[in-house]
Amino acid sequence: MIATYSISFRGGLASGASALAIEQSLGTKSASREIADEHGARVVEIDEGSGMVRIAFPAVNLGSIPTLLVAVVGEALETQDFDRLRLISLEFPEAWFAPYQGPRFGIKGIRGLLGIADRPLLIAILKPSVGLAPDEAASLAASLARGGADIIKDDELASAVSGHDPVERARAVSEALAWVEAETLRPCVYTANITGPVDGLTEMAESLSDLGNVWPMVAEHAIGLDALRVLAGGSGGIGGDGGASRPILCHRAYSGAVSRSADFGTDAAVLAGLARLCGGDLIHCGGIGGKLFDTHEGALASMASCRRPLAHLKPSLPIIGGGYWAGSVGAVMRAIGDNGFGFVLGSGVTDHPDGAEAGMRSVAIALEAELGGEGIESVLDRPEIARAIDHYGAVWQ
């Protein structure tokens, strides 16, 4: 397995690469020849220009997700001789992926369930983030579904344990969405945030599984990436009979602590790839042009981690957000250049001056106009669009 790092080391790049390889594998220079050959990491490239180094780790050292994290983002990062140690990418040999099933549904499976052939998905967040009672959540969800949402998503802060029974809330939302679907003849599903005690995740997902239009959602870095793998594997775990019966939506909250610093930690794209490996079907990849920290290149790299061909793993659907509203749709679509993703919409919909349904409709109208090739300029006379521009400001360029 080849790991690429951006490093700065007090003794220079070559010494840093060597220290990194030793610290993160044998931990000593005095290992036996036999152990060193089988378990020692090796420096394979040093690029003085970019400050990048590539280290080859024996796959035998990387037998589980937690072990992988300790090996590639371990104690070397805590040593003061490194002024920068940032993991940029991981390249695994094909055989390493064998035990990992990845997403159960992937992009095709999600599109099939929603009946959406080839356009970006519209994913609306229930706001306020915490505290909505079942009937309040159901009523807001129905408005958003009428307005054109494909998925109604809990906020990442809406917890399985924040004072309202999440199963009761899911039932209420599920029923409301079924009524709307009977009206509109368009499916809309609810992703219920089940982030909570890790020993209750599978049971919680199973308790929602009789609700056909409810999918589980977790903050995969807060529960621990390997807990996502277990959830996706179902109660049988890896190799068991189980397996998630619905697509799993992954929200990257808490991972900013790992990915935001320019000097230490891991590129967000690496984390998105690990979420895919562990079974995330929809994976939050930050944003392009919104309020989040990702650069265009960074967000596109995270999206590529979700979608690029990789062993037997299905592609996951990247979802992006962070302050999007109707006026963001065109600019974001042009930056991405294809339709294989989802828009995540929060207050850019729910704070619309005419309410959440009008806000959602403003985005659906903008999307339709983009897909038709004429853009938002062709629908400026639609009241939902005009009022959105009044409230949110200029259309993004």
Added chain:
Amino acid sequence: MIATYSISFRGGLASGASALAIEQSLGTKSASREIADEHGARVVEIDEGSGMVRIAFPAVNLGSIPTLLVAVVGEALETQDFDRLRLISLEFPEAWFAPYQGPRFGIKGIRGLLGIADRPLLIAILKPSVGLAPDEAASLAASLARGGADIIKDDELASAVSGHDPVERARAVSEALAWVEAETLRPCVYTANITGPVDGLTEMAESLSDLGNVWPMVAEHAIGLDALRVLAGGSGGIGGDGGASRPILCHRAYSGAVSRSADFGTDAAVLAGLARLCGGDLIHCGGIGGKLFDTHEGALASMASCRRPLAHLKPSLPIIGGGYWAGSVGAVMRAIGDNGFGFVLGSGVTDHPDGAEAGMRSVAIALEAELGGEGIESVLDRPEIARAIDHYGAVWQ
């Protein structure tokens, strides 16, 4: 619950504090009065001098460890308006701790099992970090135990799945340590690194539980903090009959990605406190004066997180390391000022020119000299000390 942050926000400190409180609770300014009162976070202090702000989170929003992480180190940290957002401390109301049992053994329990009344523990790491066969590990462990180690610890990279059966290795080490104990009449235990798939942790710990001198060890941030809580709770989980039958050693590897940056993430002391909450009995707190990045103040703060009085939680034993050898002992003890911790020793012991047993003995001699009040200067004529100084350099001041 009061969270203290160091922040820098493009719109100024007061706006940043307000944005943080909103983003990490309601997620909108248009919540109903009722929901805002029950679930909204509030700014309670802004200190323009230090750039610190204090935010009060409703405890009802923080019903599990994963939910807590999303709430206090969540998406606000990913928004580009924050140039710095670093969590410094958490203060919980007493009642919040009720569901958490913390360490099962704590400092007193560990001292009781080892028969050590009041001195720092000596914890030696098996090196090389990965790849030792059962007989090699057993032989090295026996040497270290003869030299005076109280605990023989796997490296954090020694995985449950790296090519050797960890149970077989644990049996071999356990047997070797029992032989040495019969010789020396001093107990020495082995902490076996069971970091690996999270759905196998409890079973792995149980499969070692018939070995009285083997304790489990995990990298708690790599498995996910809540998986530590489940492991410490035993197969019954929270409220169940189970519970760890041995002290659990926690190695903070991977957490540097969260704690190292000066601008983003979380102080290491917060993470140490969470490891205690989740049941860590021995908790790695970085180092003082060694190769790790922690400042003296930072390491002491992590140690305080382990030991300070806190609701019904027992104190955990902080352990520190990072390049220690016999010549480090006095300086580290003076910096700490008491004996309630453990020294973690790696190549500062195993690379001793006369071998691991002599290396371990050099540290035990140095410790005894410190405890006797005369310091290492009184034992410079002991060959283990003289040879250590030849190899490792000057005694730390």
